[in-house]
Amino acid sequence: MWQRPVRRPVGASSGRRHPRPRPGRWHGRGSRRDRGRRDGRSWLRCRPWVLRRPGCGRAYSLRQCTRKSVTLSKRAAPHEERPTVDREVSTGSEPYIVVSSDTHAGLQCEEYRPYLESSLHEEFDQYVAERHEHRRIAEEVNAEFIAEWEGENEWGLQGAYDPEVRDPVLDADGVAGEIIFADGDAVTGQESPPFGAGLHAGQITDPRLAFGGARAHNRWLEEFCATNPVRRAGVALVPITHDVDLAVAEIESLAGKPGIKGIMVPTMWHGFPAYGTDHYDRVWAACADTGLVVHTHSGEADFDSYGANVAMYISEVPFWTHRILWQLLFSGKFDRFENLRYAVVECGSYWIGDLLWKTDVNFGASWKVKKMGSRMKGLISRLPSEYFGTNVFIGASTMSTEEIRRRHVNGIDALMWGTDYPHPEGSWPKTRERLENDFQDVSIEDTRLLLGLNAIDCYGLDEAGLRVVADRVGPTPEQLGQSPDLRTPADAVEIARWWIDEYGCEMQYA
Structure with a gap:
């Protein structure tokens, strides 16, 4: 059974076999962890992983606060002068504006013909004939689930x-607004854009079909969003x-x-x-100039290597979905195109x-990559985490409670809740219950x-x-059972991203 660590006074012997790392080695130029001990920071502050251990109690203390709003700032990179972005965030009792970062919509496949x-x-x-055959097969192998899901939610x-x-x-x-992706039917695929131009667009080999199917869906989507442009x-x-060339024109x-x-790209x-x-x-460049956010959405993966093994697909599909993030980040696209925004969704x-x-x-402290430092220099201008919330966003559909607990390490200004409506793996039709829990x-x-x-x-x-x-429709803090006195400490992100202090991270290869 795991036991809560015993707090020792600063400087007391830990009984460890290995000595604490010396300045100039593992932690770079005299680690901030060591400096923190000399400055008398608390044991808990110097060991932030304790905050994530079960049984340690609350990670943060409850603090009385009479303010009706707090100001959150996105910090500039330490090596450059950048304007601070402030947002007033209400701590009052008014209903939450819930924007689902991941919903889906689409016509029944044959209804796309006029578009x-x-x-x-x-x-x-x-293609339509193939879709109907796909449903027939799905009904054979998954009949009980399909009948229950479609019957209860018709x-x-x-x-x-x-x-x-x-x-x-x-x-x-309780949802006020939504970000709408293609493929309304995730069970039998009957609401997919022509030729599979939505979540499986990368598998289309004929550019005529790829662009033709995409444009048909886009024409319909424009009409659909126009029915309620504030919400959609x-x-x-x-x-x-x-x-x-065709992509830029589109x-x-x-x-x-x-x-x-x-836009969603393959x-x-x-x-x-x-x-x-x-x-x-x-x-x-076109997306940065027009303000259109670039997306990848879970769905496609290395199907040929899985065969019929769905467990392999489930385990690997997040990797394929967020792979483009690292391609864009480490190739310097967010520095070259400063207004470019990218969101990875449902992984x-x-x-x-x-x-x-x-x-x-x-990029900020490791001696292990110094032998390749000359090849890393100039790739990016900030630490990777500093692009989150400015250029990188996460459409984290129906975040688990553990992911919510990790919100400050994963990006409190980058994470976006999503219901995944009308897909069965999402929170609909019990989103209010999920939020309350x-x-x-x-x-x-x-x-x-x-x-x-966020x-x-x-999305502006x-x-x-x-x-x-x-x-009119949003849940309130009271309905979610939240304490009006609970506040996020000003150093919550600093504590959660412990490695910045632990390793003394400062950008070395700008």
């Missing part, structure tokens, strides 16, 4: 394509791997259209150039903290960021318009 170029109708008819599932159903469904879930933010489809045509706030580039090369720079957030720890240390011990200011404000900042949504909707 498709007539030259593709013959191939489209074949009316709500129609919101995938019917706006008159969708709005009351969102209301019942659509993510258009752009198969950039097939043709950069992005420019989408710019400024009501309700279109981003998760995998297969035999095409990788996203970290210069091949797609005109695409990233959780559990993987972020450890990767930020390792990558920050690689999972956010009881979260401060009001953190909850506002995770549930809506998404509003990422109409906050005033969403406030009107939220006042």
